Amino acid sequence: MSYIIKGQTGDWEVVIGLEVHAQVTTKAKLFSGAPTDFGAGPNTQVSFIDAGMPGMLPVLNAFAVEQAVKTGLGLKAKINRRSVFARKNYFYADLPQGYQISQYDQPIVGEGTIILDMPEGSRNIGIERLHLEQDAGKLVHDMHATKSFVDLNRAGVALMEIVSKPDLRSPEEAGAYLRKLRAILRYLGTCDGNMEEGSMRCDANVSVRPVGSTELRTRCEIKNVNSVRFVMMAIDHEAKRHVEVYESGGAIQQETRLYDSARNETRSMRSKEMAHDYRYFPDPDLLPVELDEAFVADLEKNLPELPDDKKARFQKAYGLTAYDADVLVSEKENALYFEDVAKGRDPKQAANWVISNLFGVLNKQGVGILESPVSAKNLGRLIDLIADSTISGRQAKEAFEAMVESGKDTDTIIAEKGLKQITDTGPIEAAIDQIMAANADKVEQYRSGKEQLMGWFVGQVMKATQGKANPALCGDLLKKKLAQ
Amino acid sequence: MSELTSLTIAEARSRLKRKEFSALELTEAHLSAMERARHLNAYITETADLARERAKESDKRLAAGEGRPMEGIPLGIKDLFCTEGVQTTAASRILEGFSPPYESTVSQKLRDAGTVMLGKLNLDEFAMGSANITSAFGPVKNPWTPQGRKAELVPGGSSGGSAAATAAHLCMGATGTDTGGSIRQPASFCGLVGVKPTYGRCSRWGVVAFASSLDQAGPITRNVRDAAIMLKAMCGYDAKDSTSANLAVPDFEAVLGQGVKGLRIGIPKEYRPDGLNAEVNALWNQGIDWLEKAGATIVDISLPHTQYALPTYYIVAPAEASSNLARYDGVRFGLRVPGKSLDDMYAKTRATGFGAEVKRRIMIGTYVLSAGYYDAYYVKAQKVRALIMRDFNEAFEKVDAILTPTAPSAAFGINDKIDTITMYLNDVFTVPASLAGIPGASVPAGYTTEGLPLGLQVLTKRWDEETLFRVCQSLEDAAGFKGLGPL
Amino acid sequence: MSPTFSIDTATVRRIATLARIEVTDAELSTWAEQLSGIMGWIEQLKEVNTDGVAPMSGGTDLKLTLRPDVVTDGDMVDQVLANATEAQDGFFTVPKMVE
Numbered sequence A: 001m002s003y004i005i006k007g008q009t010g011d012w013e014v015v016i017g018l019e020v021h022a023q024v025t026t027k028a029k030l031f032s033g034a035p036t037d038f039g040a041g042p043n044t045q046v047s048f049i050d051a052g053m054p055g056m057l058p059v060l061n062a063f064a065v066e067q068a069v070k071t072g073l074g075l076k077a078k079i080n081r082r083s084v085f086a087r088k089n090y091f092y093a094d095l096p097q098g099y100q101i102s103q104y105d106q107p108i109v110g111e112g113t114i115i116l117d118m119p120e121g122s123r124n125i126g127i128e129r130l131h132l133e134q135d136a137g138k139l140v141h142d143m144h145a146t147k148s149f150v151d152l153n154r155a156g157v158a159l160m161e162i163v164s165k166p167d168l169r170s171p172e173e174a175g176a177y178l179r180k181l182r183a184i185l186r187y188l189g190t191c192d193g194n195m196e197e198g199s200m201r202c203d204a205n206v207s208v209r210p211v212g213s214t215e216l217r218t219r220c221e222i223k224n225v226n227s228v229r230f231v232m233m234a235i236d237h238e239a240k241r242h243v244e245v246y247e248s249g250g251a252i253q254q255e256t257r258l259y260d261s262a263r264n265e266t267r268s269m270r271s272k273e274m275a276h277d278y279r280y281f282p283d284p285d286l287l288p289v290e291l292d293e294a295f296v297a298d299l300e301k302n303l304p305e306l307p308d309d310k311k312a313r314f315q316k317a318y319g320l321t322a323y324d325a326d327v328l329v330s331e332k333e334n335a336l337y338f339e340d341v342a343k344g345r346d347p348k349q350a351a352n353w354v355i356s357n358l359f360g361v362l363n364k365q366g367v368g369i370l371e372s373p374v375s376a377k378n379l380g381r382l383i384d385l386i387a388d389s390t391i392s393g394r395q396a397k398e399a400f401e402a403m404v405e406s407g408k409d410t411d412t413i414i415a416e417k418g419l420k421q422i423t424d425t426g427p428i429e430a431a432i433d434q435i436m437a438a439n440a441d442k443v444e445q446y447r448s449g450k451e452q453l454m455g456w457f458v459g460q461v462m463k464a465t466q467g468k469a470n471p472a473l474c475g476d477l478l479k480k481k482l483a484q
Numbered sequence B: 001m002s003e004l005t006s007l008t009i010a011e012a013r014s015r016l017k018r019k020e021f022s023a024l025e026l027t028e029a030h031l032s033a034m035e036r037a038r039h040l041n042a043y044i045t046e047t048a049d050l051a052r053e054r055a056k057e058s059d060k061r062l063a064a065g066e067g068r069p070m071e072g073i074p075l076g077i078k079d080l081f082c083t084e085g086v087q088t089t090a091a092s093r094i095l096e097g098f099s100p101p102y103e104s105t106v107s108q109k110l111r112d113a114g115t116v117m118l119g120k121l122n123l124d125e126f127a128m129g130s131a132n133i134t135s136a137f138g139p140v141k142n143p144w145t146p147q148g149r150k151a152e153l154v155p156g157g158s159s160g161g162s163a164a165a166t167a168a169h170l171c172m173g174a175t176g177t178d179t180g181g182s183i184r185q186p187a188s189f190c191g192l193v194g195v196k197p198t199y200g201r202c203s204r205w206g207v208v209a210f211a212s213s214l215d216q217a218g219p220i221t222r223n224v225r226d227a228a229i230m231l232k233a234m235c236g237y238d239a240k241d242s243t244s245a246n247l248a249v250p251d252f253e254a255v256l257g258q259g260v261k262g263l264r265i266g267i268p269k270e271y272r273p274d275g276l277n278a279e280v281n282a283l284w285n286q287g288i289d290w291l292e293k294a295g296a297t298i299v300d301i302s303l304p305h306t307q308y309a310l311p312t313y314y315i316v317a318p319a320e321a322s323s324n325l326a327r328y329d330g331v332r333f334g335l336r337v338p339g340k341s342l343d344d345m346y347a348k349t350r351a352t353g354f355g356a357e358v359k360r361r362i363m364i365g366t367y368v369l370s371a372g373y374y375d376a377y378y379v380k381a382q383k384v385r386a387l388i389m390r391d392f393n394e395a396f397e398k399v400d401a402i403l404t405p406t407a408p409s410a411a412f413g414i415n416d417k418i419d420t421i422t423m424y425l426n427d428v429f430t431v432p433a434s435l436a437g438i439p440g441a442s443v444p445a446g447y448t449t450e451g452l453p454l455g456l457q458v459l460t461k462r463w464d465e466e467t468l469f470r471v472c473q474s475l476e477d478a479a480g481f482k483g484l485g486p487l
Numbered sequence C: 001m002s003p004t005f006s007i008d009t010a011t012v013r014r015i016a017t018l019a020r021i022e023v024t025d026a027e028l029s030t031w032a033e034q035l036s037g038i039m040g041w042i043e044q045l046k047e048v049n050t051d052g053v054a055p056m057s058g059g060t061d062l063k064l065t066l067r068p069d070v071v072t073d074g075d076m077v078d079q080v081l082a083n084a085t086e087a088q089d090g091f092f093t094v095p096k097m098v099e
């Protein structure tokens, strides 16, 4: 147990369940033909159905169903061959129909698992369910002194609500769960996982209990946190708040709380406190969703390789360490990039270049692999040039830096910078002869046993050849000549 | 011009084709009849200019020999169907000023068949009622009056405007919608044919929803053939309605001459409760007799859960309605009453915009779905509904059609004081078929001693409207019912 | 009709709040009486034995038809806003809400 809150009365552990709303990657909305693009002008992506106009009816998007089933399969979950859309009834300005079409007691996907690789070992986190539902619209409160503005572009966009079991025990595990879930969704192509644009949003249910206890205490739900880091911070804060309340003799109220990242605190959402009674019932405008066996089997057969499998394969096929493999598979695009680079080359060297050099650059620039200034092809070429001794490791680093800066391809950079290694013995021997002649004293010292001077000689040769001499060849020739 | 308004749709159809008169003349005849009969309050909105425009278009097509199946036939449209650019109210204040930017599938199909819309017909608010007295635009009067006493009668509901206008020759036929009897009962009260097809035959897209699992559109006409013609134009698969049937539409008109010889007609004993109105009972017996004489076999059947249909309906329909009507919140269309907060605006808008009956049903629906009551009421009702459905399925293993009265009485007075539950009991014979989703029709079959019309109801199994029409035609032939002439 | 069935005014208020229908104090008892009457009449359903019966939902036994994932709609902000009492800069507007 790595995350323990040291209280005055003893040690406490935290119990966390996460509810993730992931926007299903589709062109059109869940029940209408309106588009789902991010950032469009207000109410431009709205059909009469999305606006809840009289007489409008929902028709289910077949691809959204396919995406949900795919996700379920990726979570190794039970696919429910029959599921039912229900109406969740409540009034709010972002909910045009006065109800959200969601799934209630018969979701499309049942129990599943996500495996987390934590420093202390792997952890299986249970998935409770996955269901399809509509997103709500967006409210803008800062455009007018006395009015709120309503944009229904998001209203009706397909979401998957993915609910974990209360199996998470630390903010770190919660973070790892979110990153792993996001990786799986992105591998599957069922959600782009973009938390900034709101296509993945997280609610965290948090409670605490004394270490050793198995009870589930009152939980609070922290709503709509929009980054992995903030989810971790919010959980940490909330767990500590619970401990403080309990230890000062208070009680935790079950409630919905909002995380304020600027102040790193959670606070009660009083406006939402009015007793909810959602009056769920099956949506009479829709019929049950029935999936035939062949449909599910076909999706399962065509499922892409997922992070866990890819990681195992990377370790086995490329001889990578668990750590390196984990880093490389965390994003599907990274893994693809790596495999492009590794193909037909030394995989360990490829992994090293990608992880140590490329990821460092990307991190610094704050961009993803798709925006990498160095393509897999160019990085591969660079590694090839090292392998066939065209350039030295040092030259390769210099070339890489130039490639990052200019975005030019490997061969152009090598040519521009004249980085070609000298592998002809002629010019190197000439340089050695000149250096030996000018430094007879050092030659003498070497010959009388001060062999550590070899480094100095190599340096001189490199300097004389502007670093282009092949260091190995250089050493061999020096050794030969100094021995004479 | 009264000669033109007295025609049936079938007659007008062939005489228009023969160019004995123009579509515009036919439309003008109806427009002036509408003007003369405004006291009936059948129309909420008259669309005279639009009608003339469409009639002229029909005349062009007829002249070119390109007439469509119902080219130039003037119809009334229940004001529950959204009509593009024409105010659509559902007879509610809450839809004040609402002009839909879209056309319902059914009214579009009728347009595509060449019909001419004369206007939007009055109804009970949101189709909730059995007397057309809950409309925000005032009650509709039945053009029939009792012999020997002075009284204004209700046309039935909720499609009261559709029935009154068709009976008074203010249109050649009208669309109705039926959730628990709202086509069949007003047809019975006004001496008309009203057909509620199988749930899923007519698209619900663009029809203001009352109870989604029950709502069905259908025609109200002055005879069976006209209903067959009109229903054919109204129904068919619509990809925009998930509950629409992807089935071929039969030619209902083609079966009308086939008679009932060899058909087995079921008579459910539960539809003859103690205290059934004697005139209604007698007419039912008469109908049984007619069908037997026409060669049908009469079979006594039992539909044991019939008596529970009405309370079941008054859970299911309000539950769905409470949710369907949540969208009337003053934000995107219709009435808005300002409030000091969003919730205050909602509550004031809905309190002002909805009438008493609509509020009553929203309250019941909200109650039966609320925490702690859902299983006891809603789930229970859906189970009883399954039993009602099962009753019909078992019955239709033994019979081809079922004959019952349409309503427990003839039309009653607009000013009669009727308590809520007695009012609900108007639909006691129509609601079971609505719950089961099976087709049903009312055919005018006789009169009370006061000369008021009474209808008989025919039911068949799902998707078997052809048998339904055969039985209806046989009853019509035997009854020789005479409707009202033009006013 | 069950004479014992009764819905109290507190329940009426709760239901009216859920349904967002303003009810005056004066109306509460009328509503309570009316709803009690109707619900009392509905109580007769309890007599029906529904053991082992699967609830019917929806009006049809047809199979659900779905829609392909194709954009066919949207891009008509004027029509979407045309019937609103209040709209500004492409938005619907409502009384200001505090979050």
Ligand SMILES: [Mg+2]
Binding pocket: A019, A161
């Ligand atoms: Mg949730």
Ligand SMILES: [Zn+2]
Binding pocket: A021, A133, A161
């Ligand atoms: Zn959700």
